[in-house]
Amino acid sequence: MSAPEHAPGGAPWATAALALGDDALILSHRLAEWAGNAPVLEEEVALANLALDLLGQARALLSLVGDEDALAFTRGPEAFTHVRLVELPRGDFAHTVVRQLCVATWQELLYERLATGASPLAPIAAAALPETAYHRDHAVTWTLRLGDGTAESHARTRAAAEALWPYTGELFDPVEGLDEVDLGALERRWRARVSDVLTRATVPVPGGARLPGSGRAGEHTPHLAALLDEMQSLHRAHPAASW
Amino acid sequence: MEPGRERFERTIAADERIEPRDWMPDAYRATLVRQIAQHAHSEIIGMQPEGSWITRAPSLRRKAILIAKVQDEAGHGLYLYGAAETLGVDRDELLDKLHSGRHKYSSIFNYPTPTWADVGAIGWLVDGAAITNQVPLCRCSYGPYARAMVRICKEESFHQRQGYELLLTLSRGTPEQHAMAQDAVDRWWWPSLMMFGPPDDASPRSARSMAWKIKRHSNDELRQRFVDICVDQAAALGLTLPDPDLRWNEERGHWDFGAIDWDEFHAVLRGEGPCNEERLTRRRRAHDEGAWVREAAAAYADKRAGVGAAA
Numbered sequence: 001m002s003a004p005e006h007a008p009g010g011a012p013w014a015t016a017a018l019a020l021g022d023d024a025l026i027l028s029h030r031l032a033e034w035a036g037n038a039p040v041l042e043e044e045v046a047l048a049n050l051a052l053d054l055l056g057q058a059r060a061l062l063s064l065v066g067d068e069d070a071l072a073f074t075r076g077p078e079a080f081t082h083v084r085l086v087e088l089p090r091g092d093f094a095h096t097v098v099r100q101l102c103v104a105t106w107q108e109l110l111y112e113r114l115a116t117g118a119s120p121l122a123p124i125a126a127a128a129l130p131e132t133a134y135h136r137d138h139a140v141t142w143t144l145r146l147g148d149g150t151a152e153s154h155a156r157t158r159a160a161a162e163a164l165w166p167y168t169g170e171l172f173d174p175v176e177g178l179d180e181v182d183l184g185a186l187e188r189r190w191r192a193r194v195s196d197v198l199t200r201a202t203v204p205v206p207g208g209a210r211l212p213g214s215g216r217a218g219e220h221t222p223h224l225a226a227l228l229d230e231m232q233s234l235h236r237a238h239p240a241a242s243w
Numbered sequence: 244m245e246p247g248r249e250r251f252e253r254t255i256a257a258d259e260r261i262e263p264r265d266w267m268p269d270a271y272r273a274t275l276v277r278q279i280a281q282h283a284h285s286e287i288i289g290m291q292p293e294g295s296w297i298t299r300a301p302s303l304r305r306k307a308i309l310i311a312k313v314q315d316e317a318g319h320g321l322y323l324y325g326a327a328e329t330l331g332v333d334r335d336e337l338l339d340k341l342h343s344g345r346h347k348y349s350s351i352f353n354y355p356t357p358t359w360a361d362v363g364a365i366g367w368l369v370d371g372a373a374i375t376n377q378v379p380l381c382r383c384s385y386g387p388y389a390r391a392m393v394r395i396c397k398e399e400s401f402h403q404r405q406g407y408e409l410l411l412t413l414s415r416g417t418p419e420q421h422a423m424a425q426d427a428v429d430r431w432w433w434p435s436l437m438m439f440g441p442p443d444d445a446s447p448r449s450a451r452s453m454a455w456k457i458k459r460h461s462n463d464e465l466r467q468r469f470v471d472i473c474v475d476q477a478a479a480l481g482l483t484l485p486d487p488d489l490r491w492n493e494e495r496g497h498w499d500f501g502a503i504d505w506d507e508f509h510a511v512l513r514g515e516g517p518c519n520e521e522r523l524t525r526r527r528r529a530h531d532e533g534a535w536v537r538e539a540a541a542a543y544a545d546k547r548a549g550v551g552a553a554a
Contacts, residue, residue, distance in 0.1 A: 025303075029298065032297045032298065032306075032310050033297075033298060035290060035294040035297055035310070035313045035314075036290045036291050036294045036313070036525065036526075036529060037525075037529045037532070038317075038529065038533065039529075039532070039533025039534075039536035039537060040533060040536070040537060040540075041287065041317055041320055041321050041324070041334075042321070043536075044287075044290070044314070044317035044320075045314055045317050045318055045321065048310055048311070048313065048314035048317065049314065051310050052307060052310050052311060052314070055303065055306060055307050055310065056307065058303070059303050059304075059307070062303075068303050069302050069303060072303055073301070073302075092532075093533070093536045144543065145539055145540050145543040145544075146536070146539050146543075148543055148546065149538070149539025149540065149542045149543045150535070150538050150539050150542045152535050152538075152539070153535055153536070153538070153539030153542075156535070230298050230299060231298060231299065233299055234299045234300075234301045234359055235301040235302070238301070238417065238419060238420065240417055241301075241416050241417050241419075241420055242412070242416065243301040243302040243304075243305055243412060243416075
């Protein structure tokens with residue numbers, strides 16, 4: 001599966017930088033939607049931290065490909081190549097926590113691998129690793145609390161895991177420029193780690209098949225168009241402006 | 244005089260700090276709880292007007308700055324609730340008073356933010372007014388509050404500069420951007436002046452707070468200081484302040500300014516501002532929707548403690 005043709009330069013790593021940059025950009029946006037809505041004040045600070053780290057990663061990755069603002073604010077939905085998992089609405093806190101568990105665990109494994117490579121992604125992945133380890137810790141802590149908390153929090157966490165699971169397969173779709181990564185091995189390690197956390201949280205590990213299609217090929221849910229309508233509205237309203 | 248009161252008076256007179264375990268008059272404690280809580284509430288309600296622009300920020304750099312700023316406000320809320328807790332109240336109790344309308348927050352946050360330039364105007368004017376008010380609080384007689392204010396003022400001055408820079412970019416941008424900046428300054432100028440509170444002759448609690456060195460300068464003194472700073476900055480921004488009576492007074496060595504509409508101030512304070520209902524409703528909803536999360540965290544902690552005790 002390959003990305004739509006918009007990565008300039010044509011270097012194989014540019015396709016990967018765009019895909020991983022879009023993952024970080026869109027997930028950051030969803031996390032930032034929590035501002036003013038978090039369940040406790042400490043989580044206002046923590047969720048903003050996650051959003052800021054991911055936005056920083058997105059800016060570094062997109063800047064490898066082109067102008068970060070042109071890429072963020074002028075592309076249509078079909079030109080974004082992030083996994084659909086990150087564009088789903090933030091949902092309740094359990095959805096946010098389970099999504100963070102899935103994505104942060106994957107990013108940490110992937111970045112560990114990329115950090116040792118020779119592509120321009122390596123220094124960005126290396127710099128992001130400590131952040132990603134914190135994101136994973138935060139998600140693990142909350143998965144345990146929610147899964148093994150009250151009957152309600154358990155039910156919500158289980159529902160979130162079941163709803164999100166079919167989207168996780170896309171994390172392991174081949175991406176041009178990530179050829180150095182053994183995606184099969186990455187998926188096995190990811191599955192072991194996430195399953196271990198869910199099991200400790202007393203949440204059954206969901207089964208079932210992945211959804212057809214892939215965000216990596218520019219296929220998205222209608223949620224992305226709505227997100228971009230909002231995110232790009234001001235920028236697009238003033239095409240000649242700088243900010 | 245009993246020894247506790249004598250030590251308290253002596254500490255205040257010597258310009259030293261009162262600490263949580265020290266004896267203090269009940270009214271001193273109550274004044275501080277009210278003031279610190281109101282300040283904390285203002286920080287968390289204040290996340291809303293600007294926070295609503297995070298998802299529409301027009302560049303990724305501005306988006307990062309805005310997320311960080313709103314995050315700082317949550318952090319300020321945390322320090323301040325922490326400072327209030329040293330006086331024997333707890334955060335849940337204070338939040339409950341905010342949510343039930345028994346505690347106030349700064350009225351400035353009951354004004355709407357219809358354009359992106361409002362983010363800049365809030366940074367320049369609202370944070371600027373807040374700093375003018377708060378820098379003297381770094382020398383407040385109550386230690387934990389004074390120390391919280393040192394950290395907060397550093398971050399606020401950063402926010403103020405970012406707001407100014409945002410407005411400058413708009414002012415020097417396209418004609419639409421310039422108009423947006425001017426419109427925002429027109430709307431925020433007078434509410435910012437009201438942030439210093441009623442005029443001195445109508446501020447009943449001021450004298451006592453000054454005697455206790457909680458407050459160091461009068462409302463009117465601080466308001467004048469703010470006006471004097473802003474006039475030059477507005478000129479540098481290429482924007483005007485919406486006051487035809489603004490003129491330099493050689494004799495006083497200060498800028499004269501027009502009369503403030505105190506009826507508007509009191510109306511907003513009574514809950515009749517454009518966004519009072521919206522701000523509180525949103526805060527209550529976030530709190531209510533988060534109840535199951537807080538309960539889960541408490542239940543999980545109890546289970547862990549049980550495991551620890553059994554082991």
